[in-house]
Amino acid sequence: MKFQAESNQATYTVGAHGPGFVEVQGVRYEQGICLGAETAPQAWGVDGFAALAEQDFLQLAEQQPELVIIGTGGAQRFAHPSLLRPLIERGIGFEIMSTAAACRTYNILVGEGRRALAALLVDPAPQR
Numbered sequence: 001m002k003f004q005a006e007s008n009q010a011t012y013t014v015g016a017h018g019p020g021f022v023e024v025q026g027v028r029y030e031q032g033i034c035l036g037a038e039t040a041p042q043a044w045g046v047d048g049f050a051a052l053a054e055q056d057f058l059q060l061a062e063q064q065p066e067l068v069i070i071g072t073g074g075a076q077r078f079a080h081p082s083l084l085r086p087l088i089e090r091g092i093g094f095e096i097m098s099t100a101a102a103c104r105t106y107n108i109l110v111g112e113g114r115r116a117l118a119a120l121l122v123d124p125a126p127q128r
Contacts, residue, residue: 011038013110014103014118019074020125022103034060034119037110045121049073054083056119061086066115068094071102073123099123 012035016023021030024041032045044059045052049072057079060068068087070079076098087094097105099120106118 012036012040013107014120017100017103017120020122022099022120022122030122030125032119032121034117036063036065036115036117039063039117044119048123049077049079049121052079052083054085057083058086060117060119061090061092063117064090064115065092065117067109068092068117068119069102069106069109070094070096071099071118071120072096073099073121076101 012024014022014024015026021028022033023029024033024035027041029041031043032048033041034044035041045056072078076096078096081088084094095102095105099122102118102120106116109116
């Protein structure tokens with residue numbers, strides 16, 4: 001799905017997403033990334049949902065966001081609470097949803113000026 005650009009003060013927003021990719025500022029990412037309004041995309045969860053570890057969530061917490069939007073790929077999946085400990089202990093809010101919903105939600109939040117991070121898992125593209 002492609003998003004129409006609006007007037008937005010955020011530097012980094014999701015421009016498009018689809019099977020096997022997320023696009024930020026015209027750059028297509030085919031593995032998991034995290035990003036913030038002023039934080040360039042960086043690798044996150046590149047080995048997929050099953051490989052997520054507490055360290056992945058510590059990486060997010062260290063950026064001190066107000067809220068983390070976690071996109072778990074094509075389907076909403078919930079991480080074990082022990083993995084989320086770095087966010088919980090710091091009082092950082094989080095929402096878990098499909099990556100498509102996370103992309104939309106993240107763009108809205110940063111458009112409102114919120115200190116949000118998006119942690120987006122990208123499922124492999126289907127084979128043809």
